[in-house]
Amino acid sequence: MSSVGGAQGTDPEVVAHDVDATTGSNAAAHDPASRRSPVTRLLRQSWHHVTRAASGIRWYVHELMGDTAYAKYVARHEALHPGVEPLTERAFWRQRTDEAERAPVARCC
Structure with missing residues (x-):
């Protein structure tokens, strides 16, 4: 048997198709996605x-x-009141809870 394209018994058309014409290498062997x-x-x-x-x-x-209410509050507070210390996270949630209890609105929970 003769060796065609470096592989014994290989179809020359398949070998020619698999080898990159510009580099002479098998591009598919170097491309992980193709494997x-x-x-x-x-x-x-x-x-x-x-x-x-x-x-x-x-x-x-x-x-x-x-969950993101305090982060939004701090960002808005810094934009509107630069240099003024924002509420602590604990004070923010306490104030928010107090307001919700003072003025209840219809909600699911």
Whole structure:
């Protein structure tokens, strides 16, 4: 048997197709993405979408529950009142709770 394209018994068209004409090397062997199976690529893409969705849900829940209220208060306070010390986080939540008890509004919880 003769050696074609450096591999014994290999179809010359396949070898010619796999070898990059400019460098003479097998580009697919150096590209990690091309070596992944379609299942692996699909799983990676799916995982990316799942993590983005989870991140969005996490953001929404934090906003809904008011977890970011103090950080927003501090940012707004510094913009409107530079040089004035903002409330401590404990004082901020106490004031917010007192206001909610003083003027109740219809809400789910």
